[in-house]
Amino acid sequence: MYDIKKWENNLIEDIxxxxxxxxxxxxxxxxxxxxxxxxxxxxxAAILHDCAKYNEKKYLKLYGDNINKSDLEFKNVIHSFLGAEVAKKVYNINNEYILDAIRFHTTGRASMTKLDKIIYLADAIESKRNYPGVDQIRKLAENDMDKAILYSLSRNITYLVEKSILIHPLTIEAYNYLIREHNE
Ligand SMILES: [Fe+2]
Ligand SMILES: [Fe+2]
Known part of the structure; x- marks a missing residue:
């Protein structure tokens, strides 16, 4: 399944x-x-997670039929949903867990799989990420991925509210899910 050498040229050209x-x-x-x-x-999942990041227009034309029309207004999220389609069609990935981890890497979702959590967090804390709160997320992630994701989602939501940017419903669902678990 994993073949970075085979994908490398195509990926570099794409992103x-x-x-x-x-x-x-x-x-x-x-x-x-x-x-x-x-x-x-x-x-x-990790190497392909942003595979639709810079060719959204081209890929929307090709695979946009599989994207919910209601998602199109969430500009910073669309590459994730589209990424799952590109991973399937261009990189021949059929594993639903991998496709879902790509699909939900920006928004999160309720009851994330272990792979969803790993990709969401890895994207947030990779070594060159540098934004307020990133060290706290890194620290939390060492012991408890759920706590790290909840913290990251909270920061994210706060940021979006402050900037008057739309929040995708899946992000709220992910947040609510983890809050309920946390309070149980
Ligand atoms: Fe991304
Ligand atoms: Fe990314």
Whole structure:
């Protein structure tokens, strides 16, 4: 399944060298967060997670039929949903867990799978990420991925509210889910 050499040229062409390097750092962070999942499975989701990042227009034309029309207004999220389609069609990924981890890496969702959590967090804390709160997320992630995700979601939601940017419903669902679990 995992074949970075085979995908490398295509990926670099698709997302550029810089984003490719980001994806490799996400892969490293994901491997560190992983305990018991197959490593190639984790690597595949990580390296491909942003595969639709810079060709949204082209890919929307090709695979946009599979995207909910109501999602199109969430500009910063759309590359994730589209990414799952591109991973399937261009990179021949059929594993639903991998496709879901790509699909939900920006929004999160209620009851995230272990792979969803790893990719979401690895994307947030890869070694070159540098924003207020990132060290706190890194620290929390060492012991409890759910706490780290909840903190990251909270920061994210606060940021979006402050900037008057739309919040995708899945992000609220992810947040509510973790709050309920936390309060149980
Ligand atoms: Fe992304
Ligand atoms: Fe990313």
């Amino acid at each position: 550029g060298r810089k984003r490719f390097e980001h994806s490799k750092r996400v892969m490293d962070a994901a491997i560190k967060l992983n305990n018991d999942l197959d490593e190639d499975f984790v690597r595949t």
